[in-house]
Amino acid sequence: MTYLKHLRLLAGAATVALVSSGAMAADVTIRLGHMNPDEPLDSHSGTMAAIFKSFVEANTNGTIEVKLFANGQLGKESEVIDQVRSGVVESFISSAGGVAGHYPLVGVFDMPFAFPNIAVASKVISRDSSFGKKFVADLEKKTDLKVLGLIDSGGFFVFSNNKRPIKTVEDMKGLKIRTMTLPTHEAIVSSLGGQPTALPWAEVYTALQTGVADGQMNPIPIMAFAKFDEVQKYLSISNHVITPYVWFMNKDFLAKLKPEQRDVVLWASDVASEAGRGMSRLIEASDRGLPRLAKKMQVNTIPAAELKKFADATQPAVRKLIEGKYGKEGTEMLDAMLASIKENM
Known part of the structure; x- marks a missing residue:
């Protein structure tokens, strides 16, 4: 069944x-x-x-x-x-x-590639x-x-945008990427050279359609039901955050x-x-996810060697933000999550 x-x-x-x-x-x-x-x-x-x-x-x-x-x-x-x-x-x-x-x-969940x-x-x-x-x-x-x-x-976050495929860190430069109102998400985009654009969920589709934002990051199932394939050209599989x-x-x-x-x-x-x-x-x-999006969008997977560069650029920025903004409490919570990840690998 x-x-x-x-x-x-x-x-x-x-x-x-x-x-x-x-x-x-x-x-x-x-x-x-x-x-x-x-x-x-x-x-x-x-x-x-x-x-x-x-x-x-x-x-x-x-x-x-x-x-x-x-x-x-x-x-x-x-x-x-x-x-x-x-x-x-x-x-x-x-x-x-x-x-x-x-x-x-x-x-703390936003430590990239954790x-x-x-x-x-x-x-x-x-x-x-x-x-x-x-x-x-x-x-x-x-x-x-x-x-x-x-x-x-709903799964790992990936990037989409209307300007170009994202294959390297350099491809992120200048892209206006919609984020949730999370300082950590904004730090991820900024550390890659992009311009974070924090918008509530109800405004995202229109923002992508009108160019207020060039792109966004979300799990594939969310992109599918939100019909972002109607307003985005490129989907780059980064799996950077969950x-x-x-x-x-x-x-x-x-x-x-x-x-x-x-x-x-x-x-x-x-x-x-x-x-x-x-x-x-x-x-x-299923065909309700990536295959559906791929019918209208150009899909690429970022190579492992390049993802290492993404991780090197984003992880220090996010840890610094957590340590600076949330102090000892934030650091302890982040380290507890990383320890749990190791326990379950």
Whole structure:
């Protein structure tokens, strides 16, 4: 059975269970937002939201209703995290860009070329890894939010632009590259000679279309569902960074649920997170990912020898920024992540 069919069966089975169980009227509502498409087969957060909704509603006999708000309907990421903290919204799945405004140490994930492959990244960027436990505990302490899930952003970041293929560090010079509002991402682009252009997600497509930005960097699955192949000519596979998505829930809301409801929410979020992780790999490996983009874009892989030059240019800049901006705390968090990577290689 393919993973795609398995996900469909999971969602279908949960829905059937809900309908056939003589579900009670909901007495609790969870509003769950994210920035990506609501179609479960287009993005990992769409998958996570759909699986969570089905499993929670089915396994609480309908006493909890989950309302989904995709495509940034609730506002900008940092603003929605504020809404979750205040209890206006119960839950939100955020990219690292949204997290940064509330927990700047998320920037440690941006050490370029730190992760050797997706297998190691999947093990480290998890609530169950040694580093994940340290990261989540500190994040929860400083934000007063509950972390339901921690997964990767959909794969390694690659570069795209409208000017030229990026094959060497010199090819980056002068390119206006859109970044999230992360100082570490801006440092990466600057250290390569590019011009970082920090823009919110909702503005990226238009910025690329109009030339406000020449290019951007994102994982391939995100580029695919965002249809960047419509507004970008060149895709250069650098695999330079992989960042987390963090799934938040209001801590007081979770604590006030009945114990059996809380158990279902925690269990369903674990299942949904793993499904989202799997969906990212599925999109990457299928014609919904790189093959789709390659139909319109010119694709090149940056040679290993050149990537070493990229690493030599960017790693000192990012470490210096983390040490200078976040002090001893940032350095310790970064070193803990690097140690976890070595543990899982």
